[in-house]
Amino acid sequence: MKNKNVIDYFKQVHADKVEYNKQMARLKELPSDYQIVYKEVQKFLWEFTAGDGMDMLPPMLELLDFFEDGAANNIPVLQLVGEDVGSFAENTLHEMQAKTRINELKRKMNERIAKKISEE
Amino acid sequence: MNGTTEMLKGVLEGVILEIIKRHETYGYEITNNLQEYGFEDIVEGTVYTILLRLEKKSLVTVTKKKSTVGPMRKFYSLNEAGEKELDLFWQRWTFISGQIERLKEEKKNEK
Numbered sequence: 001m002k003n004k005n006v007i008d009y010f011k012q013v014h015a016d017k018v019e020y021n022k023q024m025a026r027l028k029e030l031p032s033d034y035q036i037v038y039k040e041v042q043k044f045l046w047e048f049t050a051g052d053g054m055d056m057l058p059p060m061l062e063l064l065d066f067f068e069d070g071a072a073n074n075i076p077v078l079q080l081v082g083e084d085v086g087s088f089a090e091n092t093l094h095e096m097q098a099k100t101r102i103n104e105l106k107r108k109m110n111e112r113i114a115k116k117i118s119e120e
Numbered sequence: 121m122n123g124t125t126e127m128l129k130g131v132l133e134g135v136i137l138e139i140i141k142r143h144e145t146y147g148y149e150i151t152n153n154l155q156e157y158g159f160e161d162i163v164e165g166t167v168y169t170i171l172l173r174l175e176k177k178s179l180v181t182v183t184k185k186k187s188t189v190g191p192m193r194k195f196y197s198l199n200e201a202g203e204k205e206l207d208l209f210w211q212r213w214t215f216i217s218g219q220i221e222r223l224k225e226e227k228k229n230e231k
């Protein structure tokens with residue numbers, strides 16, 4: 001049983017890698033300004049991932065859909081996301097459905113406080 | 121009017137729910153709609169993150185369709201929970217705008 005779990009794990013890692021490579025291939029089709037911004041946003045999101053970060057893949061894929069639509073409409077990327085890409089990345093991190101370090105920190109903090117106060 | 125972004129932040133979610141309620145729509149159209157209402161600073165990226173939130177809170181139904189230009193595009197319509205949230209939004213708005221009007225009137229009377 002244990003072996004099977006290990007195999008499943010590697011299968012999953014492989015599937016994630018295939019998915020990631022597909023994503024990168026699609027990114028290369030986008031205009032260079034889009035590629036620059038996408039990579040920066042991705043870098044930012046990875047910084048805050050909790051766990052192995054694989055749950056970040058679906059939101060990243062969604063962002064790619066959004067970017068592809070923008071590029072197809074010939075909108076310059078900074079007009080699409082705004083000049084303040086940092087804030088855009090922060091908002092995306094806040095709203096996406098993935099485990100983030102910041103949410104984990106907040107959750108643990110609240111738990112600690114509740115525990116300590118109840119022990120007073 | 122520009123410079124409204126910060127102030128608008130908290131109410132944008134409700135405003136977007138109201139726009140979606142009128143008919144099924146997508147990010148680009150919502151952004152144009154807001155710009156027509158004079159919120160010139162709103163970019164599609166801002167609308168995008170709010171749509172992520174509405175989806176996370178299960179207030180909208182999302183359908184993926186191919187857009188006219190090719191790539192996938194997400195279309196949004198309001199579900200029952202979204203309708204309820206929108207009602208609450210307008211109630212809260214009535215309260216907030218009423219109280220702020222009151223503050224403004226009081227200020228006028230002081231002078």
